[in-house]
Amino acid sequence: MIPVLSLLIFLPIIGGIVCWLISILLAKKFNFAITAEQQLITSSGKIAFIEKCKQQWLRYGIAWIAIAIILIELIISLYYWYDCLHSLSSGVADTWEKQLDVTWIPFLGIRFHVMLDGLSVIMVTLTLFLTLLTLLYSLKEKHTNIGLYYLCILWCCSSVVGLLTAVDLFLFFLFWEMVSIPLYFLVVLWGRRDSNAQLRFNGAIKLLIFTQASSLVMLLSIISLALINLSLTKVWSFDYDTLINTPISSRAEFLLMIGFFLAFIVRMPLIPFHSWFIDAHIESSTTSSMMISGLLMNAAVYGILRFVLPIFPNASLIFAPFVMLYALGSLYYSAFLVFNQSDIKKLIAYVHIALISFLTFMIYVGNILIYQGVIIQMIAISLSITGLFMVSGMLTDRYLTRNIKQFIGLRGRINYLPAFTLFFVLAILGIPGTANFIGNLMQLFGAYKLYPSLVLILLIGLLFASIALLIRMQPILYGLTSAHEANISVIYKAMSPREFGLLFILAISLLVIGLYPQFILDTSYPMIYKIQHYLDASQIVDNKEGA
Known part of the structure; x- marks a missing residue:
């Protein structure tokens, strides 16, 4: 049986790949059918009408597959939220957690360790809700290569859900890096319609450079923290619960904290690291802007709350x-x-x-x-x-x-x-x-x-x-x-x-x-x-x- 937590993380990207493959197969079938009809029908207007209908059917069909996937995800996250509130209100436990912890790369101590608690279930639900609204809004936008377009949106959603639930710091970094890739393609391939390709590329490449360069500093901090823990315990581990209890000197703690802080502050982004953010919005479509502001910045604020302050x-x-x-x-x-x-x-x-x-x-x-x-x-x-x-x-x-x-x-x-x-x-x-x-x-x-x-x-x-x-x-x-x-x-x-x-x-x-914020206050x-x-x-x- 597939664990529900892993389904929550990987279902969107799997669904995105399915959307992409279906769009490729149906596009080939449509092109073949239109070619056959061109041999039988002499009216070019009728052929154009048939082709337009098929393209519309393809576009809306792929879009509604993506929407259905996110709806399933949202139902799962809302169920977890309900379970969290029920457990806390009934006094079953002081805290509520759902975890999945399996070995991934044993010789480096890297595990596929993900967890939902009160904070992450709120953030995951918000992410899925905003993704759903983005997909519904995208129905009004006419994009080429529609399968790849929805793959990028669902890939971005999967990456954000992954980093919001990751407990292993290496796994968190992996999902953190994955978010930038689909956003890059969303800006380059489906950016603003009245802009040329070079301007869209400049905006996307600035997004990639800023986010990747700052993330490398965080990676150095993660590896350094793991090395300090190795020197003390003789065990490789990137697990949050292990590293949070690692005793380190004040100077080392400050330097490691700066590495995390820079990565998060660049993606939030605060001045003067904002130029990539402005350029990305200028060259993006409305849906891409919704993804950047709704998902990326929330993940950075979450990172400070989850990792910088406690560790x-x-x-x-x-x-x-x-x-x-x-x-x-x-x-x-x-x-x-x-x-x-x-x-x-x-x-x-x-x-x-x-x-x-x-x-x-x-x-x-x-x-x-x-x-x-x-x-x-x-x-x-x-x-x-x-x-x-x-x-x-x-x-x-x-x-x-x-x-x-x-x-x-x-x-x-x-x-x-x-x-x-x-x-x-x-x-x-x-x-x-x-x-x-x-x-x-x-x-x-x-x-x-x-x-x-x-x-x-x-x-x-x-x-x-x-x-x-x-x-x-x-x-x-x-x-x-x-x-x-x-x-x-x-x-x-x-x-x-x-x-x-x-x-x-x-x-x-x-x-x-x-008017009623109590359910969020109780959960968090x-x-x-x-x-x-x-x-x-x-x-x-x-x-x-x-x-």
Whole structure:
């Protein structure tokens, strides 16, 4: 019997390969059938119609296979989440874990060790939910080589689910590296339609260089940590539970922590490591942008919570003031850059960087209330930014441009789209009732007692980002009232049921979490408590050594 955890990781990529093979086989069959019909039918219009129908059938058929696979995955993850809540609420156990641990490369001590706990089940469910929305949105985009396209999306999903569940650090690194490969192809092969191949290649290669170079530093840290453990125990091991208890000197701990931190901070990304992120968004399609922002950045934040803080608690506490100042600088810099953006995707990307900078600051303030707020805020940012990228794609389809300066007032012209645009902008700002508000509130309550002055400066920076976003998005609702005045082409096309449904699902999700976040708080608490325990234990040790 195949373990369900391994199915959760590998089913998407297996399904992607199946989609690719089916598309190749059916494409060959269609081409053969059309050639035979060309010998019997003289009407070129009829042949073109038949060919178009077959291509549509192929495109939607492959897409719905991919959607069905992710739906199965989502059902599995929701079942695990329900089981976690049931176990914790009934008092069966203080913690909830599902593990799969088998030997993989014995002579190096590498094992296929994956685990679901409260934190990872939340992140896996979020990943699958965002992937499902991406696949549904992709139905409106017409791409070539459709089988390979869906293989890349499902491959990316598998890699992220793998790194979110990996307990063996070498396995985590393997999945961490795998994410970049399908994203590279998504940008190069299916990037923005109004860009040339060279620009798409430049954006994709920058993504690959930045992410791979930073990951090599993390690999050196992982190997060094394993070597230290080998020198002490005479056993090769990359297992998280083993390495977290490895005694290392303060200097070594700090250097190893820096290796992990750099890898995660480049992928988040904070200033000045953001150029790959901006270029990748500029040259990406809407679906690719949703994958980059929804999956890649969440994985980096998860990495800091899961690996950096628990494995290197002393170094993290020493490094915390520097990270907080660094995050403040990144927030202010990205907030001011928002004022100057005319490309709507660049605008959203810089807003996302500002929000992640805020999140990074809060992570390094550190207490249970803040960490739980970070989890909710991470979910809220993912949902609201995904919603804004969907809106940007819909606006681009209607304006035939991404330049905000050419946007015309939509209020009263296209039903619901202006309302959704305003909702996601306000959600980013953290209006009451949304998940963003609850996440911000918990973090600010937890941080203000410790660093009131820095929190005030942080809030001013967040206010700048909010004002900038409102100013730049204002023309979408209340810009010029006539396409003739703007001298541009605009298509006042009503929202399709699919477009409305996707934005509605995201909006409802933000409201549900905002009004009732308790199920997320209950699920994440045991893991958050462990993180806080490691940090508190390191503080006790430092105090004893100081005394």
